[in-house]
Amino acid sequence: MLGRHGNNLFWMARYLERSENTARRIQAVLNHALSREDGGREEWAAILVNGGFKTTFDKKFENNSPTNVINFLLRDRDNLNSVMSLMSAARQNGRSVRTCLTREVWLSLNESWIACETVLKRPVNIHDLPTILDGIKKGSSLFRGALYGTMLHNDIFNFLCLGTYIERVDNTIRTIDEKYHRLLPTAKVIGGNEDQGQWEVMLRSLAAWRSFNWLKKGRLDPSGVADFLIFDERMPRSINFCYRQLKSNLDNLSNIYGRVYESSKIASEIVDGLNNNRSKNIHKINLKDFIGDHIAKNHELSLKVAIDFNLN
Amino acid sequence: MFDEMLTEQSDEVRAPYRTLMSWLGEQDLKKLSKESALAEELFRGVGITFNVYGDKDGEERLIPFDLIPRILALNEWRRLEKGIIQRVAAINAFLKDVYNGQEIIKAGVIPADLIYKNRAFLPQMCNFIPPGDVYTHVLGVDIVRTGVNEFFVLEDNARVPSGVSYMLENRSTMRHMFPELFTTHNIKSISGYPKDLFNSLSSCAPNDISDPNIVVLTPGIFNSAYYEHSFLADEMGVELVQGSDLEICDGRVMIRTTAGTEIVDVIYRRIDDEFLDPMSFDPDSLLGTPGLFDAYRNGAVILANAPGTGIADDKAIYSYIPDIIKFYTGEKALLDNIPTWRCAEAKNLRYVLDHLNELVVKEVHGSGGYGMLIGPAASKRELAAFAKKLKTNPGKYVAQPTLALSTVPVLTKSGLSPRHVDLRPFVLVSPDGIKVTPGGLTRVALKKGSLVVNSSQGGGTKDTWVLGK
Numbered sequence: 065m066l067g068r069h070g071n072n073l074f075w076m077a078r079y080l081e082r083s084e085n086t087a088r089r090i091q092a093v094l095n096h097a098l099s100r101e102d103g104g105r106e107e108w109a110a111i112l113v114n115g116g117f118k119t120t121f122d123k124k125f126e127n128n129s130p131t132n133v134i135n136f137l138l139r140d141r142d143n144l145n146s147v148m149s150l151m152s153a154a155r156q157n158g159r160s161v162r163t164c165l166t167r168e169v170w171l172s173l174n175e176s177w178i179a180c181e182t183v184l185k186r187p188v189n190i191h192d193l194p195t196i197l198d199g200i201k202k203g204s205s206l207f208r209g210a211l212y213g214t215m216l217h218n219d220i221f222n223f224l225c226l227g228t229y230i231e232r233v234d235n236t237i238r239t240i241d242e243k244y245h246r247l248l249p250t251a252k253v254i255g256g257n258e259d260q261g262q263w264e265v266m267l268r269s270l271a272a273w274r275s276f277n278w279l280k281k282g283r284l285d286p287s288g289v290a291d292f293l294i295f296d297e298r299m300p301r302s303i304n305f306c307y308r309q310l311k312s313n314l315d316n317l318s319n320i321y322g323r324v325y326e327s328s329k330i331a332s333e334i335v336d337g338l339n340n341n342r343s344k345n346i347h348k349i350n351l352k353d354f355i356g357d358h359i360a361k362n363h364e365l366s367l368k369v370a371i372d373f374n375l376n
Numbered sequence: 377m378f379d380e381m382l383t384e385q386s387d388e389v390r391a392p393y394r395t396l397m398s399w400l401g402e403q404d405l406k407k408l409s410k411e412s413a414l415a416e417e418l419f420r421g422v423g424i425t426f427n428v429y430g431d432k433d434g435e436e437r438l439i440p441f442d443l444i445p446r447i448l449a450l451n452e453w454r455r456l457e458k459g460i461i462q463r464v465a466a467i468n469a470f471l472k473d474v475y476n477g478q479e480i481i482k483a484g485v486i487p488a489d490l491i492y493k494n495r496a497f498l499p500q501m502c503n504f505i506p507p508g509d510v511y512t513h514v515l516g517v518d519i520v521r522t523g524v525n526e527f528f529v530l531e532d533n534a535r536v537p538s539g540v541s542y543m544l545e546n547r548s549t550m551r552h553m554f555p556e557l558f559t560t561h562n563i564k565s566i567s568g569y570p571k572d573l574f575n576s577l578s579s580c581a582p583n584d585i586s587d588p589n590i591v592v593l594t595p596g597i598f599n600s601a602y603y604e605h606s607f608l609a610d611e612m613g614v615e616l617v618q619g620s621d622l623e624i625c626d627g628r629v630m631i632r633t634t635a636g637t638e639i640v641d642v643i644y645r646r647i648d649d650e651f652l653d654p655m656s657f658d659p660d661s662l663l664g665t666p667g668l669f670d671a672y673r674n675g676a677v678i679l680a681n682a683p684g685t686g687i688a689d690d691k692a693i694y695s696y697i698p699d700i701i702k703f704y705t706g707e708k709a710l711l712d713n714i715p716t717w718r719c720a721e722a723k724n725l726r727y728v729l730d731h732l733n734e735l736v737v738k739e740v741h742g743s744g745g746y747g748m749l750i751g752p753a754a755s756k757r758e759l760a761a762f763a764k765k766l767k768t769n770p771g772k773y774v775a776q777p778t779l780a781l782s783t784v785p786v787l788t789k790s791g792l793s794p795r796h797v798d799l800r801p802f803v804l805v806s807p808d809g810i811k812v813t814p815g816g817l818t819r820v821a822l823k824k825g826s827l828v829v830n831s832s833q834g835g836g837t838k839d840t841w842v843l844g845k
Contacts, residue, residue, distance in 0.1 A: 162606035373634040
């Protein structure tokens with residue numbers, strides 16, 4: 065496979081994952097906002113800060129009303145990380161690697177893009193929001209289904225998975241980073257209901273609200289949430305799950321190409337590190353440092369992958 | 377005016393269309409016309425779109441697809457096929473000759489200036505013969521019809537002909553929408569084209585490699601035919617590369633892959649000659665690969681088509697094709713050319729100027745229907761302006777009579793209505809022989825009365841059927 069194609073596949077997967085994550089985040093905040101008297105102003109503002117959108121946003125909008133935030137996140141062409149921009153970028157990468165994809169995978173991507181172009185053509189109001197967000201998530205599921213059901217599970221597939229999981233773990237790490245203070249063991253005492261609302265937003269934006277409740281029988285406590293999001297190897301958006309996937313895909317590539325790669329070593333080290341930490345009491349981990357460290361490690365891994373496989 | 381479905385009396389359906397016509401009789405045409413939207417959705421979903429150069433929105437457009445197939449009887453096709461094979465064989469013999477012995481010039485059949493002063497002539501190709509004597513691995517011959525037995529070649533496309541993916545996608549769309557028609561008609565299959573192309577390219581591989589590494593070379597996703605490039609690479613199961621993916625190492629052409637580098641043996645290139653290699657051609661081109669042409673001349677790689685084939689499909693050379701066929705095959709051309717006046721010759725120029733309102737005048741180096749004059753449809757002012765251009769630079773133009781192109785019905789909102797069509801059959805050339813895929817791409821002028829079928833100017837396409845016995 066061409067190095068350039070590897071790069072296109074990797075980024076196509078990252079952009080798609082990112083657009084899905086954005087949709088989930090908006091949905092979680094919407095859900096939160098609708099049940100609060102202040103309309104969740106703080107949460108809408110937090111999305112902008114956390115995503116690094118603040119500067120671009122403030123240049124264009126006078127205030128961060130929910131409608132402004134939603135339109136900026138979903139359809140603003142000046143925002144390179146709006147769902148529309150991401151879908152266009154994903155599709156453009158997909159077009160470049162049309163020959164690496166099955167017809168069904170390409171169709172699901174192209175049709176999602178067409179659907180986005182259609183529903184995001186005009187400004188979005190809050191009335192249409194739930195339907196639009198469901199549509200974006202559905203497109204994502206369809207794509208993933210076609211991917212797993214019709215593609216060869218070969219190097220092409222591995223590069224797509226690498227992009228997906230690097231993006232996904234980055235999102236999980238940043239989500240925790242944003243609210244880590246609410247996950248400290250002391251938080252329960254300080255916060256009360258306010259924290260509960262925050263944990264819910266966090267879990268919902270990682271598609272983990274239901275599974276968390278199901279596993280913990282509804283016992284919502286900060287250490288439990290932290291442990292779940294970091295270590296649980298069954299939860300498809302936990303840090304541990306993502307790195308295991310990254311390691312396994314890199315191992316596959318080593319097998320296919322008959323070589324040992326730097327990136328493969330880094331992934332192994334991260335997985336081992338997670339196992340070590342897990343055996344400790346979660347209260348002993350300095351969450352702030354732990355998360356900061358993983359943001360850096362993930363970035364390093366992404367760069368190494370590009371070097372190892374001529375992704376250019 | 378010849379309609380391919382109805383006889384001149386307009387009441388009798390011609391034989392190849394009878395089964396289709398009785399099926400159409402049972403359909404609700406209004407409903408059918410609405411179903412065109414479904415076809416459009418299929419095309420857009422698959423991404424069969426093209427970009428129009430100079431369109432500032434850069435929006436991807438669909439080529440309109442008409443649901444009514446164009447049907448040729450087997451005997452009609454056999455005649456065309458024979459004529460095409462003869463023509464394409466002569467074109468390849470001509471290319472080998474003009475770049476090597478120049479016998480045809482020495483024999484006085486073609487004026488030397490017409491070759492040597494032609495910008496489609498590539499001196500870099502002189503004294504070199506590609507393996508198997510194959511110059512045009514892929515070729516498209518544009519054919520128009522004016523009567524039951526009257527077919528003319530409008531032009532040859534010997535450089536990088538496109539449209540074959542539309543031929544194939546049109547067929548699969550028809551099968552998807554109207555499977556029942558395929559049970560009541562015996563239609564010659566075209567689905568083997570990608571495999572044929574692969575085998576044809578393989579058999580041209582250098583140094584008798586039995587399992588050559590073939591790639592398709594595209595200018596990239598912004599090219600108007602990008603869909604076709606990806607389609608063909610995909611269907612053949614080969615890599616789709618850009619110039620920047622290729623590099624020359626020790627005289628071999630390599631691609632950079634995720635696992636290291638790989639040798640390339642055959643390049644089915646879909647970029648024009650001048651962009652292939654900045655060292656041998658256009659030095660400003662960013663699309664090409666430095667050193668590629670030298671590697672080609674040293675036999676390390678095959679370029680399909682060979683560079684320099686434009687000298688055979690040039691509009692000034694076109695008028696000599698009957699002589700070219702006679703010269704190399706000793707036979708009379710089986711397919712007629714359209715009578716052509718070369719405006720470079722004073723006598724012809726005078727005739728053309730006197731009859732401008734009856735003629736079609738084309739630029740010798742033009743394509744895509746741009747820059748041409750359709751005399752009967754032009755205003756007095758347009759005619760005068762064009763006459764001026766002609767006088768200033770007569771060598772730039774050739775003129776042809778306006779032909780009454782045949783019509784085939786299309787589906788409109790108010791039912792069936794005849795529209796003018798042409799046909800581009802696709803030809804594969806390899807050392808093993810010349811193969812023409814049954815049918816080809818039918819292009820149709822969707823505007824009533826219009827003769828311009830180019831997709832860039834509002835033309836559409838149809839599925840084209842050759843009926844078996």
